[in-house]
Amino acid sequence: MGELSVTSQEGRSEATPSPIVNEAAPVANPKQNTGRRISNLVGLRSSRSPRRPRIWFEILLVAASYWVYSLVRNAVPEQRTEALRNADRIWSAERYLGIAVEQSVNHAVNSVTWLIVSMNYYYATLHFIVTVCVLVWLFHWHPGRYAAARLALFATTGVALLGYYLYPLAPPRLMNGGHFVDTVLVHHTWGSMASGNFKNMSNQYAAMPSMHIGWSLWCGLTVFALASAPWARVLGLLYPAVTLVVIVSTANHFWLDALGGMACLAFGYAVSYAWYGSLPHHLPKRVVPPCGRTRLAGLSARTPVTARRPAADAAGAGRR
Template sequence: MAQPNLGKPQPSSHTWVEPIVVIGIMIASCYINRQRRKPADRGQGLFNRPNLDLEDEPNGSNIYDEQELLFFSVAESSWPTSHGRKSRLCCGFKLDTVNTSQFATHWHSRVLEKFPFLVEMFYWALNFSCYAAAKAVGETFFANGDVWQMAEKHGIAVLWFEQDGPFKFLFPFREVDVQHFFMSEHQGMLTLLNRTYSLVHIPATVGFLGWYYYSAPTHSHFAAVRRMMTLTNILSFVIFTFWPCMPPRLLPKEYGFFDTVRREDAQSVWASGKFFNQLAAFPSLHFGYAFCVGATLIFHSGVFRRQPGPRGKQWSRVRQGVFVFLGVLYPAFVLTIIVATANHYWLDALAAAVVVALAWKCNRVLLGFLPLEDLFLWCIRLKKPFPTTGSRL
């Protein structure tokens, strides 16, 4: 049987180009989001209060209301004006935690004050650590069983649910038919999907975080989105650990799928090595990230906003339409990529959307870890920098 046309793989240079692109985006994000105010000007205004932690801002629907900004100016009086202890709310209880403002003159505090986006890079390093830990826990949990066989059964069960289950009307097109459509009639498009598969995951997500850190009207907007993506990761890691699922490309050949991405040097440098989990198809983090980005773009457009944005500004209909279009197009494009390349099922994307919605609803649960963060900062003698998000407004 002749090998079908799977499209062209990525060039060999991709293995070193992609890390350079990611590092370049991080450096650019740190520079663009740097603190531009002079030291004498810091400590003035809402976003530079000496003891105000903007991570605690509420993320309700009235976040654009000027009364809310006034609330933070008044609420400042409840914070210590010296280097006393801070008050935190954790699980409904009020806790007194250490105040690290006395370390503001330390050299690493000054570096972070100048480049506060470095904090976000640290948070995502923690995310990667959670991913690696989840993979290790999963391997330990199924050490006495055949995890590969179990993941294959789960993948086949997903196909049955889509094609023969009670909700099969939600999945009118089979994944194998979508892939064969591109292989037989649109090889050029399949080449684009192959080469874009890895680029839309890490580089595009990092680029989005850098852009939204700069563009969000307040840091609470950005922090809420970041917590949503972090909680999406955590929930997904739990599912990966206890319900491994084989992607379509790894199923037996009789199911008709082909691995169009991982040929020669086609895979992402981040999707290889001992920390990469090949049995983490359900839910799809590719689509989960894309859904987070798309939902944020639509929210950022302001089409569902009853009140004008900060300072009473209202975007034009054309600009709003562009953001809504991109907010719909990007997740749809990523969905096409992951299905056409046989890396995910339709159900993986649907599950990812549900996980993202749950993560958004519960994202403030991560604020319960702020006391631990305070303790960690105290141990390394570091003062958390104030974000530059929103200062341009």
């Protein structure tokens, strides 16, 4: 038995060399690669995840953004001839569609002094006050949705500036032969940047799209989607509807200007959805801390890198 065993050992062919050239070279660890991929994915998502807003940063951001908006809007060349020509085209298109009733509404409301004066002040003030109030409400009660809603508002305003530049449009009150009543001039009300003593401080031919509609509809939809009180939700829907009546009654906009404001808002929500992957009201109410990302990153960093030897070598070492 002993000789037979020795013979079989001597007659065995020499083992083929291992295909591993350098045992010291690190071998890819599937768990490590998976952890790295997950960490990168989580990092990408977290960069787009809503973060808790900071009050002073938001105040400065909103103030600076409105300043830039006003600066750019008023820096657009006042192309009077083209703006009046476009107003005639809008008016003709509305008459063709059978919706050219702005003049009748303007004269009817102007005949009721207390109503038109109230609308003049509404047009001059609530446009800013309500928008700021909704931003503050979101910041305090819905911080997880604030950034997405703010992005929608900013994108809406940004694309509106492009409209002012590409399509100068005179408001109805400045049309040649339109017979509209400039209600601010007639009733000497304060506050409108479009008439009276302030008209030289604002671009008179930036009527398309209407940001009174774009901003008021943003406010209304936000309140309607997030408010819990039924009366607040009703007010949210009424606000853009009343704003529409006001901009027409004061002869500051056509119906189609309002449609342009709605289109800009749709673009704003599309930008917000593309960045955050959801509409603002579908996001969590509170900001979720990124604890999952930290845990995954730590797990990936602690994954050991080891060189695995072939099973045959390990068995041979055991015999030696």
